[in-house]
Amino acid sequence: MKLDSALTDSRPPQYRGTKLSTRNLNLFYGQCQALREITLDIPERAITAIIGPSGCGKSSFLRIFNRMNDLIPGARVEGSVELDGIDIYHRSIDVVELRKKVGMVFQKPNPFPMSVFENVAFGPRRHGRVSRGELQDIVEKSLRQAALWEEVKDKLNQSAFDLSGGQQQRLCIARVLAVEPEVILMDEPCSALDPVATLKIEDLMRRLAEQYTIIIVTHNMQQAARASDVSAFLLMQGDICGVLVEHGPTPELFTRPRDKRTEDYITGRFG
Amino acid sequence: MRTRSESSRRISQKTAFAILLTTTIAVTAVSLFIIIHIIVRGAGIVDWDFLTQAPTQAGKEGGIFPALVGTFYLMLGTLLIALPVGVLAGIYLSEYAPKNRLTKVINLAIVNLAGVPSIVYGLFGLGVFVLMLNFGMSLLAASLTLACQALAMTITTSREALIAVPNEYRAGSLAVGATRWQTIRHVILPQARPGIVTGAILAMSRAAGETAPILVVGAAFLMRGLPQSPFDRFMALPYHLYTVAVHIPGMPEDTKWGVALVLLAVVLSFNILATVVRLRARKQRG
Secondary structure, eight states: OOOOGGGGOOEEEEEEEEEEEEEEEEEEETEEEEEEEEEEEETTTTTTEEEOOTSSSSSHHHHHHHHHGSSTTEEEEEEEEEEETTETTTTTHHHHHHHHOOOOOOOSOOOOBBBHHHHHHHHHHHHSSOOOOHHHHHHHHHHHHOOOHHHHOOOOTTTTGSSSEEEEEEEEHHHHHHHHOOOEEEEEETTTSSSSHHHHHHHHHHHHHHTTTTEEEOOOOOHHHOSSSEEEEEEETTTTTTEEEEEEEHHHHHHHHSSHHHHHHHSSSSO | HHHHHHHHHHHHHHHHHHHHHHHHHHHHHHHHHHHHHHHHHHHTTOSHHHHHSSGGGGTTOOHHHHHHHHHHHHHHOOOOOHHHHHHHHHIIIISSSSSHHHHHHHHHHHHTTTTTTTHHHHHHHHHIIIIIIIOOOOHHHHHHHHHHHHHHHHHHHHHHHHHTTTHHHHHHHHHTTTHHHIIIIIIHHHHHHHHHHHHHHHHHHHHHOOOOOHHHHTBSOOOOSSSSSSSOBBBHHHHHHHHHIIIITTTTTHHHHHHHHHHHHHHHHHHHHHEEEHHHHHHHHO
């Protein structure tokens, strides 16, 4: 792991460079509008938490960044979404290449029905010829990064389903790391896990944020407060579509929310 | 008042249970009777010679070797054609086809293919493969005909096996930058394999038992040897059974039952194999 400038970057996250940005983003599913006019910058090498009540479009918003919404028939995006200043919805963009750069971890751990090793090797194998030796290096490195190596190094050839839920989720993170992404999207990665496993994932996120840009969707306020640098609060307007109410450095948003609705939400008055 | 309604409920519950049980026993008993009867009547004649020798005296003497091998050829031919086409069509319908009205119509049409009477397939095969494509009355024409009939099953089972694979695997694979085809090839197909294999085996066993279609596209009444090429005519167990059962005067009763026993054994063993594949897959999945 090379020492990166970010490791020594002591500036608060909001002053670091912007990795991803949306401008006047609208998302439609057929006739329904799911997101309205969202303008947000995601700082690089930091953790951005997307919070908000169920159904406000958090997950839809997350899926904007790796174009997973493309898979839903009738989904349509307006406005611009940029990764390093490049419009990822432009016609010339190769979605497969985009998803290599922008990996995703899902709500429920979804390891493939293969061995631990093959799960991590899956991405690199799909992206071209790699020798067995290289593959072994990639797998070990990714599992170490995901803080899973010590627990699974003796069972690399066992089925991934033999692992615990928390281990499976870290395996899924390792699977994403193996293709060397720049951004990691996490869609409520701890919602299926117990508190101990949850804390492990949060620790892991903190360490990964030194190198990767992380966006996490969570409806767990404590998690957002504990683990993120920047928070964005989404809310449905008129009970249909998500709007961005407020965003900013997490400590500020949680201690001095500017908007009454944010305050109501984080103090648990609804949601 | 209350006790009466309670007891009448109990009586109707018991009656329903008794009817269901009786029906199940009756159905099972009929199948068992048929199977046991065939085994008892046919077991006497089925031996190694019966399985490995050609028929003589119009089938009154000798064995059923050409019919047995012919049936295996047919099953193999059907499999080689119906499985790849079925899997490819299943992949298209499950993974690529847009969810619109046309796709619905296609799915419905495929399901209905299974309901077309087999003699209709026979006449279709006669018209298209035997006459139009000029394959003649042959093993090839018969395999193609049976494969058309089997397609309904192989497409439907492949499609359903693929659809049954949870979407989270598709998402997980796409999210690390695999293409759609890579996702299908390396994640979805391996998981759907047991379902696809089960469907293919059942389609084969059905092909083994078909009589009407092969009758019109190439099954031979009697042959001393085996077909030497796909364009030769062939013998097959079900047609042979029909022949020995009704067409040859003075046929020993044992021989008829013997042929029936072998045909039944072939079909049943493939059905059992399909069940084993399915159960093993279910066990593995946990």
